[in-house]
Amino acid sequence: xEYNITEDNNKVIIEGIRDFDPVHIFECGQCFxxxxxxxxxxxxxxxxxxxxxxxxxxxxxxxxxxxxxFNNIWYDYFDLGRDYGKMKEIFSQDEILKExxxxxxxxxxxxxxxxxxxxxxIISANNAIPRIKSSIERLSKRYxxxxxxxxxxxxxxxxxxxxxxxxxxxxxxxxKIGFRAKYVSNAAKKVYNEGVNLDYIKTxxxxxxxxxxxxxxxxxxxxxxxxxxxxxxxxxxFPIDVWVKRIMEYFYLKEDTSMNKIQKYGEEKFKDxxxxxxxxxxxxxxxxxxxxxxx
DNA sequence: AGACAGGTACAAC
DNA sequence: GTTGTACCTGTC
Numbered sequence: 227x228e229y230n231i232t233e234d235n236n237k238v239i240i241e242g243i244r245d246f247d248p249v250h251i252f253e254c255g256q257c258f259x260x261x262x263x264x265x266x267x268x269x270x271x272x273x274x275x276x277x278x279x280x281x282x283x284x285x286x287x288x289x290x291x292x293x294x295x296f297n298n299i300w301y302d303y304f305d306l307g308r309d310y311g312k313m314k315e316i317f318s319q320d321e322i323l324k325e326x327x328x329x330x331x332x333x334x335x336x337x338x339x340x341x342x343x344x345x346x347x348i349i350s351a352n353n354a355i356p357r358i359k360s361s362i363e364r365l366s367k368r369y370x371x372x373x374x375x376x377x378x379x380x381x382x383x384x385x386x387x388x389x390x391x392x393x394x395x396x397x398x399x400x401x402k403i404g405f406r407a408k409y410v411s412n413a414a415k416k417v418y419n420e421g422v423n424l425d426y427i428k429t430x431x432x433x434x435x436x437x438x439x440x441x442x443x444x445x446x447x448x449x450x451x452x453x454x455x456x457x458x459x460x461x462x463x464f465p466i467d468v469w470v471k472r473i474m475e476y477f478y479l480k481e482d483t484s485m486n487k488i489q490k491y492g493e494e495k496f497k498d499x500x501x502x503x504x505x506x507x508x509x510x511x512x513x514x515x516x517x518x519x520x521x
Numbered sequence: 522a523g524a525c526a527g528g529t530a531c532a533a534c
Numbered sequence: 535g536t537t538g539t540a541c542c543t544g545t546c
Contacts, residue, residue, distance in 0.1 A: 255527065347527090348529095350527055350528085351527080351528040351529060352525095352526070352527085352528050352529075352541075352542090353526065353527070353528085353542085353543085354525085354526045354527080354543090354544080354545085355526085355527070356544090356545090357526085357542095357543065357544065357545095358527080361543095399542085402542080402543065402544090403542075403543090404541075404542025404543060405529095405540095405541050405542050405543095406529095406541095406542075407542090409529090443529085443530080444528090444529065444530085445529085446528060446529045446530085447528085447529090448527080448528060448529090449527095449528070449529080452527085465527090467527040467528080468526080468527065468528090469527070470527090484536080484537095486535095486536090508527085512527085
């Protein structure tokens with residue numbers, strides 16, 4: 227995609243960008259380390275850097291960075307090479323997706339770091355977003371590298387596999403991850419001590435990569451598909467959480483459809499774009515509470 | 522008080 | 535293969 231990129235005083239300004247809304251991007255459930263500031267911008271940590279993202283009119287302003295970092299990191303991180311408009315046209319042939327796309331029009335799927343996503347989504351199992359976020363912040367503060375101060379706050383990188391592999395399980399539980407502590411510890415040890423290589427798994431096709439990821443304890447069908455989609459560029463992955471299950475049953479299938487059937491249905495219907503469809507549907511369902519049983 | 526929240530492991534059929 | 539249940543923790 228062609229954008230007009232300019233650098234100015236520790237900022238990178240992107241003009242002419244479409245399909246980019248920080249609220250949609252950072253609150254659609256794919257990431258846990260971005261927080262909204264008082265001015266409506268978002269500040270977050272990725273690749274051992276602190277970044278602030280703000281939209282003004284048709285400009286996206288990335289603060290605390292420069293052109294070199296933009297080219298090396300943020301362009302891919304924000305998936306700026308992809309034409310979301312074209313994809314949204316395809317999705318709009320489906321009446322349900324058309325509404326979901328309208329609702330989450332500025333969603334983009336981030337290209338995040340595999341180890342961070344592996345651990346983060348292990349922690350996400352049967353958990354709630356605010357608690358997942360606070361646990362990950364505690365983990366980063368205790369075991370991650372201090373990467374500096376921005377706007378009066380201190381920031382820490384997500385811990386490495388090496389760092390986490392050396393923490394014992396009881397101590398890990400102080401980050402309030404509960405029964406998932408043993409899975410986190412085990413995953414870190416596999417990556418650091420046992421030579422399990424996430425970058426290699428990323429090179430496999432979706433089916434084989436999923437098989438390898440499911441060998442981690444605490445990684446089942448849903449978590450593995452999140453890792454594939456959010457950190458391994460496997461856009462045919464179709465993670466089914468409670469919200470996706472609800473909206474698929476509500477609009478496309480009938481109640482009490484098994485996970486396997488929903489998975490098959492989604493993959494066959496949306497094919498190589500299943501991951502994007504899932505993300506629009508998830509955000510739409512969760513924000514509107516679609517399919518949630520009323521009390 | 523008790524259910525519930527971005528599922529998974531494990532056992533039982 | 536498919537189904538049922540326990541599970542850390544904090545908030546409603």
